[in-house]
Every structure is written in structure tokens, then in C-alpha cells.
Amino acid sequence: MPIRRLSQDMVNRIAAGEVVERPASVVKELVENAVDAGARHIEVVTAAGGAAFVRVSDDGAGIGHDELALAVERHCTSKLDGDGSDGGLAAITTLGFRGEALAAIGAAAKLTLASRRAGAAEAWEIAVAGGEVSSVRPSALAKGTRVEVRELFFATPARLKFLKSERAEAAAITDAVKRLTMAHPDIRFTLAGSDRNESDYPAVGGDEARLARLAQVIGGDFRADSVAVDAVREGVRLSGYAGLPTVSRANGLQQYFFVNDRPVRDKQLIGALRAAYADVMRRDRHPVAALFLSLDPAEVDVNVHPTKAEVRFRDPGLVRGLIVGAVREALAAGGIRSARERATATIAAFRPAPARPARPVAVAGRGAALAHEFAEPAQAAFRVVEPSARIAAEGGGDTDALARPLGAARAQILQTYIVAETADGLVIVDQHAAHERLVYERLKRLLGGGPVARQILLIPEVVELASEDAERLAARADELARLGLAIERFGPGAVVVRETPSLIGAVDAGRLVRDLADEMAEWDDSAGLGQRLDRIAATMACYGSVRAGRRLNATEMNALLREMEETPSAGQCNHGRPTYIELTRGDIERLFGRR
Ligand code: ADP
Numbered sequence: 001m002p003i004r005r006l007s008q009d010m011v012n013r014i015a016a017g018e019v020v021e022r023p024a025s026v027v028k029e030l031v032e033n034a035v036d037a038g039a040r041h042i043e044v045v046t047a048a049g050g051a052a053f054v055r056v057s058d059d060g061a062g063i064g065h066d067e068l069a070l071a072v073e074r075h076c077t078s079k080l081d082g083d084g085s086d087g088g089l090a091a092i093t094t095l096g097f098r099g100e101a102l103a104a105i106g107a108a109a110k111l112t113l114a115s116r117r118a119g120a121a122e123a124w125e126i127a128v129a130g131g132e133v134s135s136v137r138p139s140a141l142a143k144g145t146r147v148e149v150r151e152l153f154f155a156t157p158a159r160l161k162f163l164k165s166e167r168a169e170a171a172a173i174t175d176a177v178k179r180l181t182m183a184h185p186d187i188r189f190t191l192a193g194s195d196r197n198e199s200d201y202p203a204v205g206g207d208e209a210r211l212a213r214l215a216q217v218i219g220g221d222f223r224a225d226s227v228a229v230d231a232v233r234e235g236v237r238l239s240g241y242a243g244l245p246t247v248s249r250a251n252g253l254q255q256y257f258f259v260n261d262r263p264v265r266d267k268q269l270i271g272a273l274r275a276a277y278a279d280v281m282r283r284d285r286h287p288v289a290a291l292f293l294s295l296d297p298a299e300v301d302v303n304v305h306p307t308k309a310e311v312r313f314r315d316p317g318l319v320r321g322l323i324v325g326a327v328r329e330a331l332a333a334g335g336i337r338s339a340r341e342r343a344t345a346t347i348a349a350f351r352p353a354p355a356r357p358a359r360p361v362a363v364a365g366r367g368a369a370l371a372h373e374f375a376e377p378a379q380a381a382f383r384v385v386e387p388s389a390r391i392a393a394e395g396g397g398d399t400d401a402l403a404r405p406l407g408a409a410r411a412q413i414l415q416t417y418i419v420a421e422t423a424d425g426l427v428i429v430d431q432h433a434a435h436e437r438l439v440y441e442r443l444k445r446l447l448g449g450g451p452v453a454r455q456i457l458l459i460p461e462v463v464e465l466a467s468e469d470a471e472r473l474a475a476r477a478d479e480l481a482r483l484g485l486a487i488e489r490f491g492p493g494a495v496v497v498r499e500t501p502s503l504i505g506a507v508d509a510g511r512l513v514r515d516l517a518d519e520m521a522e523w524d525d526s527a528g529l530g531q532r533l534d535r536i537a538a539t540m541a542c543y544g545s546v547r548a549g550r551r552l553n554a555t556e557m558n559a560l561l562r563e564m565e566e567t568p569s570a571g572q573c574n575h576g577r578p579t580y581i582e583l584t585r586g587d588i589e590r591l592f593g594r595r
């Protein structure tokens with residue numbers, strides 16, 4: 001076939017395919033336009049997952065009669081100077097700039113754009129269907145712009161086949177809108193339609209506007225279950241909120257990144273966040289976070305991808321270092337904190353199952369119904385902490401301890417959990433998880449200061465292993481020795497353990513060595529020495545812990561609580577499980593129906 005120039009119509013359809021992947025991309029583009037237009041309220045309505053119908057209305061600046069036709073034409077934009085004399089692509093501060101979205105949507109669907117420019121006497125509209133542009137006609141609209149998109153992909157049916165279920169498409173729209181709402185707490189967003197429950201995000205202002213909006217979107221507990229991040233490095237600022245390690249998720253869907261208030265999905269940013277949590281979260285869990293990078297627009301290229309979901313930083317190392325450093329520091333500086341989400345779950349667990357008949361309680365008048373409802377679990381909760389009186393008496397210095405974050409130990413229950421009273425409620429500590437974290441932190445501290453104390457085994461222990469495992473361990477013998485574990489190769493399928501770190505006490509050397517071999521089998525070669533030593537320390541810490549099932553006296557329990565308070569990241573074990581949960585007076589009052 002000879003080379004020929006494609007028709008404008010064909011060019012537009014091809015380009016449309018890049019910008020409009022699915023209904024959520026339509027919504028994203030239209031909402032971005034409304035944000036760029038300075039809207040205070042943006043309303044999104046969808047039907048059938050957006051494929052049948054999308055409407056985005058705003059109260060922004062509007063488009064004048066004479067510009068409607070240009071707005072739907074490809075490569076026409078009010079956001080970039082035609083010749084780049086105002087700084088061009090390096091100085092983008094708007095979400096849009098490519099001048100493609102309305103043209104692309106008009107090429108793939110049936111679009112109506114109605115608008116009334118601020119101060120204009122009338123509203124006007126224009127329609128585009130499969131690339132066919134109508135004339136400009138009078139319309140009815142008090143203010144701003146209303147875009148309606150029907151029958152998406154009717155002009156490119158091949159695309160229709162790639163759409164997921166209505167539900168999945170509706171959810172993708174929700175996600176796209178959520179991401180935009182987070183970056184603009186001062187704008188009210190409403191999302192409604194026959195395919196969804198209505199959500200309304202009222203505008204919020206003031207110092208805590210961003211956190212308030214994040215709590216609206218991610219959930220109320222995020223406020224209590226996150227730490228603020230704010231750091232600047234070489235002109236790049238990172239701010240936002242990082243979830244406590246104990247509120248991890250099974251996937252990364254609750255990770256939100258913004259670059260100059262533009263929502264982005266970027267592997268490097270996700271990787272940096274993962275690295276920041278590497279020490280406090282299992283690898284198969286994912287943190288919750290909303291992080292905002294602001295930097296000179298010239299330092300980041302937003303024109304990498306037609307949907308602008310990916311960006312390229314001029315100095316990716318700087319951005320990564322900033323994220324890893326600032327998030328780690330914020331988590332450590334957050335001090336010892338227990339996840340609100342856990343308390344919420346705990347309270348839910350204490351509530352009686354509705355089916356279980358409660359013993360009637362003879363209370364008359366106001367509050368009778370509540371007394372009835374809560375009678376049984378209330379008793380159960382008290383039975384648990386009964387031995388408290390004896391320990392409180394032994395304790396001494398009680399008022400001091402009560403004022404500390406983890407309070408004064410009152411009881412040990414099930415030989416596994418410490419119950420402590422604080423100034424404002426109670427905490428329950430998982431002694432094994434807590435101790436494991438403490439030993440890990442101690443080991444890491446020791447690593448910084450020369451050789452780790454070790455104890456020589458009276459009888460060296462020979463551990464039989466698969467030959468790959470023996471080989472792997474022997475190859476890392478130097479690193480293990482730095483942590484106080486002395487091993488040597490012993491024939492093809494075994495190693496001999498001669499010394500173990502004193503810190504972890506008497507240990508089953510065979511099991512420890514096998515666990516280490518398993519751990520090492522998962523290592524990839526990219527891990528640095530520091531990272532490897534941390535992982536070895538984490539595995540060893542598991543062995544040196546006060547196991548569940550050991551009785552502790554009051555002094556031991558209080559010592560554990562005090563050490564937890566002193567140790568960074570002691571709020572979760574090495575796998576990101578919480579080491580303790582906290583119930584405040586308010587929580588307890590709620591349990592008893594006093595609130
Ligand atoms: P871009 O946003 O990249 O400029 P679009 O195709 O999305 O390209 O929009 C083209 C132009 O139409 C915009 O530059 C803007 O001037 C105008 N426009 C689009 N949507 C709106 C809106 N909701 N309010 C005001 N103007 C709009």
C-alpha cells in the first residue's frame with residue numbers, strides 16, 4: 001500500500017483511543033477541566049458504569065459562544081500559549097494542557113458541551129457525535145459548564161469489548177473522582193447515578209482541610225491512624241499522611257500519590273513507599289498513604305503519557321530518598337501509637353451478637369433498653385481484668401506509671417496478654433509481638449556498635465539442611481557472625497552452629513538456622529548489606545522473644561511496657577501486626593452505653 005495521509009477523522013479516532021481508555025478516563029478528563037476552570041462545586045452523574053451516560057457539571061468560568069467550537073477541536077487549549085512563550089510545557093500548573101480530551105471524547109462518543117461564560121447573557125451548547133460537530137445553539141444553564149457523554153465507544157465498537165462489568169467501571173470512576181477530590185479539599189464534589197450510592201464531599205477549609213478531606217475519602221479512622229509527613233529536600237516538598245503500620249491492606253489501592261496536585265500512579269513512588277515501610281510491615285501487606293509532592297514544574301515531565309497518569313522526575317533519586325526518609329522519620333517520630341481501627345474492631349467484637357438473648361436486667365425508665373443490651377458483655381469484660389487489685393498493690397510507683405502512654409500493668413491474661421491501666425483507659429499488649437520488636441530494635445542498635453555479644457554453645461550443633469540452603473548460609477557466614485551467630489559449613493548438606501547471640505538467650509539453633517535459610521532463599525540480589533542484616537535480625541528476634549505462654553510478674557510486665565515506650569516503632573511487631581491495642585475511657589463508656 002502506498003504511504004498516504006490519514007483523514008482527520010481517522011487521526012482523531014486513533015488519538016481518542018489513547019486518551020479515553022474507559023469511562024473512568026472520560027470522568028477524569030471532565031472533572032480535571034472543571035477543576036482547571038476554578039469550579040467550587042463539581043457534580044458527577046453516571047449510569048451503567050459510565051458507558052451509557054456521564055454528566056459532569058461545574059460552576060466554573062465557563063466557555064464563551066465563540067470558543068465552543070474550538071474547545072472540541074483537537075490540539076486547542078486555553079492552558080498553553082500557542083508558541084510556548086510563557087514557559088511552555090516546563091511551566092504547566094493546570095491539570096490539562098494537551099487540548100485533546102473533548103475532541104477525543106467527541107470522536108468516540110456522543111458529547112454535548114453546554115456552557116455559560118461568567119457575565120454572559122446566555123448559555124450556548126455544541127454537540128459532537130463520532131467526530132461530527134454540530135453548530136452552536138442556545139442552551140439553558142445558569143452558570144458554568146455541563147458536559148454530557150452518551151454511548152461511549154459507539155463509534156469504536158472494538159473498544160466496547162474491553163469494558164469490564166458495569167460495577168467494575170463504576171468503581172473505577174469512583175476511584176478516579178476520589179483521587180481528584182483528595183487534591184482539592186476546597187472544592188465540593190458530588191458523585192451520584194443509578195449505578196452507585198451517592199457520595200458528597202463537602203468543601204473543607206482551614207489548616208486541617210487536607211486531612212479532613214482524606215478522612216472523608218479514606219474513612220474517619222485515617223485521621224487517628226496516620227502520621228503527618230512534611231519534609232523538604234532541595235526544593236522538593238513532600239507532605240501528606242502515612243498510615244500506621246498496623247493498618248495495612250492486602251493491596252495497594254489505598255495508596256494515593258500526587259505531583260503538584262495531580263493524581264499519579266507511579267511505580268517508583270510506590271516502590272519508595274514500600275521501602276519506607278520495609279522494616280515495619282510484612283512484604284505481602286501494603287500501607288495506606290496519601291502523599292503530595294510539590295516541586296518546580298520544570299523538574300518534572302507530566303507529558304510522558306496521554307492520560308498523564310505517569311510522570312518523570314528530573315532527579316528520581318532525590319524524590320525516592322525524600323519519600324523513604326521522610327515517611328520513616330514520621331513513623332518513628334509519631335511515638336508509640338495504637339491503631340484506632342483496632343479499637344473500633346475491638347468494640348465491635350465486644351458487642352453482643354443480636355441473636356443471643358440477653359438476660360433481662362431489672363432497670364426501669366430511661367436507659368433501660370441500653371442496660372438490657374449491654375448487660376452480658378459488660379460482665380465479660382470485667383471478669384477478664386479481675387486479678388488487677390493484687391498486682392496494683394505489688395506495683396508501687398503506680399501514679400507515675402499510670403501517666404505513661406502504656407500505663408501500669410494490672411494483669412496478665414491467658415499467659416499471653418498484658419492488661420495495663422492508663423490515665424485514660426486501658427491497653428492490652430501482646431507480650432510476644434512486643435518483645436520480638438524490642439529484641440529486633442536492640443539487635444539493630446548493637447549492629448551499629450561493633451561486635452555483638454555471643455554465647456559459645458557447649459556442644460556445637462550440627463544442622464542438616466538441603467545442600468542449597470547450607471551453601472546459602474555458608475556464603476553469608478560473615479554477615480551472620482556480625483549478628484553473633486557463628487556457623488560453618490559441615491559437609492555438603494549441613495552446617496555447624498558454634499555460637500549464638502547472647503541477646504536472644506537459649507534458642508533452638510536448628511530451627512533458627514533453617515528459618516534463616518528460608519529467609520535467604522527469598523532474597524533478591526539487589527538487597528544491600530544493611531537491608532540483609534536487618535532481615536537477619538528480624539528473623540533472630542523472633543527466637544529471642546518472650547514467647548506467648550510465659551508467666552510474667554508485675555515488674556517484668558512494667559519493664560516491658562517502659563521499654564516499648566522508649567523504642568521507636570514498638571507499636572507493631574516486625575510483621576506489621578499491632579503489639580498493643582488501646583481502649584480509651586470514651587470507648588469503654590460506649591461499650592456500656594454511657595455515651
Ligand atoms: P485541555 O484541558 O488540555 O485544554 P480539553 O479538550 O480538555 O483540553 O479542553 C479544551 C478547552 O476547553 C480547555 O482548554 C478549556 O479552555 C475549555 N474547557 C473544557 N472544559 C471546560 C470547563 N468545564 N470549564 C471551562 N472551560 C472548559
Ligand code: MG
Pocket residue numbers: 029032033095096097099101102
Ligand atoms: Mg482537559
